[in-house]
Amino acid sequence: MFSGTDTVSPDGNTMTSKFTDQSEDKPVTGEMVSVRVRKGPAGSHAVSGSWHSDKVSSISQNGLTVAYQGTEDGLKMSDQNGENYDAKFDGKDYPVQGDPGHTMVSLKRIGNDTIEETDKRDGKVVAVSKMTVSSDGKWISVVVTNKERGTTTTYKMEKQS
Secondary structure, three states: OEEEEEEEOOOOOEEEEEEEEOOOOOOEEEEEEEEEEEEOOOOOOOOOEEEEEEEEEEEOHHHOOEEEEEEOOEEEEEEOOOOEEEEEOOOOOEEOEOOOOOOEEEEEEOOOOEEEEEEEEOOEEEEEEEEEEOOOOOEEEEEEEEOOOOEEEEEEEEOOO
């Protein structure tokens, strides 16, 4: 379902990861650059140690575009890979249709400009996302806490016309 190649720079301080996620209808491809945080044990493989994701340098278009539509009491989401949901701001679980991981999503409104989305698989919380719309409505800032890996990812989504 997922394949990747990691290439460590000659100085051992950066790693470029090229990936293909085939869990979607159309594979999502991309490239990410990480910086070394801590070396691995003496004599270990070049990728051994700890790395910090620095930037995503490319990702296929079908992995970038998502559509949101506000409803009277909730939110609809759809992406170019056939995943979608129609959930209310009531904290109840709703299925993400077309998701091979059978994710359930619950939504809560936190203020006028922020929504919290909780994703679950097999009843266990796997991620919590906070999405905040900018005051001019042109951006959504997203903070995703991956509960399985203990990581946090931040990014911005730009509104398309």
